[in-house]
Amino acid sequence: MKRVIYPGTFDPITNGHMDIIIRATHLFDEIIVAVAKSSEKGPMFSHAQRIAMAKAACKSLDNVKVEGFSNLLVDFCRQMESTIIIRGLRAVSDFEYELQMGYANASLAPEIETVYLMPSLENAFISSSVVRSILKHDASCAHLLPPQVNAIIETSIKCKE
Known part of the structure; x- marks a missing residue:
């Protein structure tokens, strides 16, 4: 069985991320979306919120699992018994x-390969940082997010008001 790790901060998970995840589901048996704690990046959403958003977005994908991690990526790969990392290139x-x-x-774990996937053209410009900028200006970014994630974010914004 080919189990792959798709790591990221996913702050928040976007349609661009989902594009990569869906492409990966056609190539590999199991995809683990690995949500990095990344406190040094100062994420807009907490680790728990980012995991919840990723789980909501991936709920309908049978061969996708979401896990949080805070250790080195190669150690997480070993822990999950995966020798493949997927990364997106825009x-x-x-x-x-x-x-x-x-x-x-590769210098830390030569047995682990990194595979790069490109999103489709309509998702190539989407990044979490673009979404965060839009959110900071109280504008809608529904067209850039999975509907489940947009609903979570809108609910969270309303709770703050």
């Missing part, structure tokens, strides 16, 4: 960062 600017991370992970 633009050339992503490539340089992803290449560095792929090499760093």
Whole structure:
């Protein structure tokens, strides 16, 4: 069985992330969406909220599981018995960062491969940082998010008011 890890902060999970996840479901037996704690990045949403959003977004995908993690990615891969990491590439600017991370992970765990997938053209511009910027300006980003995630965010915003 080919189990792969799709790691990220997912702050929040977007249609771009879902594009990669859905592509991966056609290539691999099991996808583990690994939500990184990443407190050093200062995420907008808590780790628990990001896990809940990812679970809601992936609920209908039978071969997708969502897990939180706070250790090194290669250690998480070993813990989950996976030797494949999936990463998304939207633009050339992503490539340089992803290449560095792929090499760093390979230096720590040569048995783990990194596979890069590109989102479809309509999702190539979507990033969590774009979504967060829109949210900070109280504008709608429903078109960039899975409906379940948008509902969670809208409910959370209303609770703050």
